[in-house]
Amino acid sequence: MLADRNVVGLDEPVGTSLRGPHAHFARTVGRAAAYVPDVARFATVSPDPDGAEWDDLARLLGRGRLADMFSLPVVPPSSWEPVFVLDRLQMVWCGGPVEDGTGVVELGADDVPEMLDLAARTRPGPFCPRTRELGTYVGVRENGALVAMAGERLRPPGWTEVSAVCTAPDARGRGHAARLVRALVTRIAARGERPFLHVAKANAAAIALYERLGFETRTPVTFRGFRVP
Numbered sequence: 001m002l003a004d005r006n007v008v009g010l011d012e013p014v015g016t017s018l019r020g021p022h023a024h025f026a027r028t029v030g031r032a033a034a035y036v037p038d039v040a041r042f043a044t045v046s047p048d049p050d051g052a053e054w055d056d057l058a059r060l061l062g063r064g065r066l067a068d069m070f071s072l073p074v075v076p077p078s079s080w081e082p083v084f085v086l087d088r089l090q091m092v093w094c095g096g097p098v099e100d101g102t103g104v105v106e107l108g109a110d111d112v113p114e115m116l117d118l119a120a121r122t123r124p125g126p127f128c129p130r131t132r133e134l135g136t137y138v139g140v141r142e143n144g145a146l147v148a149m150a151g152e153r154l155r156p157p158g159w160t161e162v163s164a165v166c167t168a169p170d171a172r173g174r175g176h177a178a179r180l181v182r183a184l185v186t187r188i189a190a191r192g193e194r195p196f197l198h199v200a201k202a203n204a205a206a207i208a209l210y211e212r213l214g215f216e217t218r219t220p221v222t223f224r225g226f227r228v229p
């Protein structure tokens with residue numbers, strides 16, 4: 001496991017993104033914040049929230065809605081019903097192969113229906129109709145059809161999260177995911193930032209792929225979701 005170095009913001013990547021580079025995607029009530037719904041479903045509160053701040057978040061999201069708190073270490077009051085608890089690893093890029101992006105295309109607004117369809121078939125994590133606007137998304141096409149994609153999501157200052165890494169089942173094992181992640185890593189490093197990502201602890205194939213590309217596990221994290229009372 002990596003020692004904590006230069007990792008300001010990574011313990012609370014949603015909050016540091018929404019209060020920093022992604023402030024233009026933020027909705028807030030008091031210190032509670034959330035992404036605009038079609039962009040991402042993540043929400044956050046301050047590191048030491050009191051009851052009033054959870055009330056603010058409830059007002060922001062609406063009764064009965066999902067509060068996806070991502071990896072936030074604090075939990076809401078017991079009246080917030082747990083919806084999911086997911087074991088993830090947070091990995092950070094420590095250097096490795098980069099490349100020029102040959103065979104990789106940048107995805108635009110017209111590609112969104114195909115991106116949504118690919119994400120629905122491969123389930124790399126939540127992907128919303130405007131998620132593409134969070135950063136650069138790249139893909140691989142075979143015979144015109146989008147068969148693999150990856151993109152940039154959270155933006156804690158100095159960092160960019162690689163996300164939505166997925167390949168259609170019948171196009172796997174051809175190096176598409178490796179090529180796409182390398183292309184993003186190259187872009188991110190070129191602007192002086194460091195790539196990081198989150199992966200399910202049980203996703204051995206993806207973890208092995210990321211390790212080959214120069215990512216190392218920084219810390220296990222727990223993703224939690226709750227129903228707003």
Ligand SMILES: CC(C)(COP(=O)(O)OP(=O)(O)OC[C@H]1O[C@@H](n2cnc3c(N)ncnc32)[C@H](O)[C@@H]1OP(=O)(O)O)[C@@H](O)C(=O)NCCC(=O)NCCS
Pocket residue numbers: 122123124125148164165166167168171172173174175176177178179198199200203205206209212
């Ligand atoms: C994880 C995933 C993105 C990998 O995509 P991919 O395009 O097959 O990845 P690559 O081909 O670049 O690398 C996969 C590795 O497995 C090997 N492999 C061989 N046959 C394979 C097969 N049938 N399926 C998958 N991988 C295979 C590849 O050779 C490669 O190993 P190598 O780098 O030593 O050659 C893909 O399996 C996927 O979409 N999974 C579901 C969504 C997901 O879990 N995303 C990750 C979220 S963090």
